[in-house]
Amino acid sequence: MAIKLFDSLTREVRPLRIPSAADPQDVFSFYNCGPTVYAPAHIGNFRTFVINDVLRRLLELELGAGKVRHVRNLTDVDDKTIKRSRDENRPLGDVTRQWTDKFHADCAALNCLPPHDEPRAADPKYLREQVNMIECLMEKGNAYRAADGSVYFKVSSFADYGRLSRVRERELQPGSALKALAADADEKEDGSDFALWKAWKPDDGPNKWPGPKGAAEGRPGWHIECSAMSKSLLGMTIDLHTGGVDLLFPHHENEIAQSECCNGTTFSRHWYHSEHLLVDGRKMSKSLGNLYTLDDLAAKGFSPMALRYALLSGHPRKQLNFTLDSLHAAESALQTLRGYRATLPDAGVTHDVFGPVLTALQDDLNTPAAFGALFTVVNRKDGQADRASFDRVLFALGLKLDAPVAPKTEIPAEVQLLADRRWSAKQAKDFASADALRKELAAAGWSMLDRKDGYSLEPAKK
């Protein structure tokens, strides 16, 4: 069964290309715009990466692991990374390595499969590719050198510009957007042109590289990295390009312009954009102070797997309002799945009762419907399910059901004493005292869990 996915360009749900099974060279090429590594990624970033991870997993299940090539880039040279390096007075490479490592650790915690390639924009190999592409655009008359040695893409040279975001149908809000347009208007021939290469400025410090022929030393613009790295690793036409909705314009619009002008062929057969995660009903932002990282949630006692579940609990193409409540719900739901899995026989069932879960995912990545289908089977408890088929859908969703690591909490001596006294009272069948002591423990913030042969203490749940 083919995977169907909404295509942002044609605005319809349509099947993804199926590579030829007979041709081992024919693989499904999938490029996902990655993070800028200058700070920890926030949970909104991870919504996109988790959704893309489910897509990757689904493709592997559908086509076979060897038939999918997944690339996700790292933006490690841009205004923000350079600013960080300047502010902290350390080399750009140190800064980006630190945050790349953190990103990888967070992805691993969220059980995201590593992409097959993870190219970096500042990698000399890919800097060369970017410069090549800019030179190609200059030769073809799609780009020009500005007075300061920067190079800009000439938007008017590409007739198809704006097809993805339908930017031509929009009218700019006077005041806000127009101001931004004016920022570097001196250097551009036209306000809508965008930078391919940025000439070095003192603020850039030591971060500069030889530019395209005729241009000044400097660094690549943001958009060109994806065009160049995608071409280098996946070829001129790829099967699928994804990212968050905010990348639709201008980033992806500009990528199309660069790639199609340089290569003379279709850039991507399919475009997919996941919607934003909101917090408190608003987009996350530093200025609103509603930005969470994985570490913030860990500090509140939530597991990364609960976040993964919560991020998938809304339809990927709809805004999802994140709340701490949704994390509580996710922890409980995961616990239910854990208990259920323990009841399953290893194998030996003739038909796959979890088919509807995968069907929901294949239908435009409907993750909430997939969870619904999953729990419908779980609740049936008709003995028809086996562990192998359950694990298959868990793989698709990327859910790991390891027992959560209980945070080690020091038990205060007085709490331990109360617990010991209660245990003794219980053994002596002095239930009145035992109950009173349980209340004292609760007041101290502890729950005492009785077993036949002893007890354990846990911090009381809220």
Add this chain to the structure above:
RNA sequence: GGCGCGGUAGCCAAGUGGUAAGGCCGAGGUCUGCAAAACCUCUAUGCGUCGGUUCAAUUCCGACCCGCGCCUCCA
């Protein structure tokens, strides 16, 4: 102002022209001395408002109200 998305039970969230999946919370029960866990049962005559089309609308159409996003380097 332009472009786009959304409003479904206490919270979250699928879905369909023919009478509302699922998760969480909550309630009752079984089991435990009690508690916890586990398991069982229950929980929207209703899908923003008002009209229209239809045998039938939450689902289609129109108007309106409310919320959110994007509009040149934010996933």
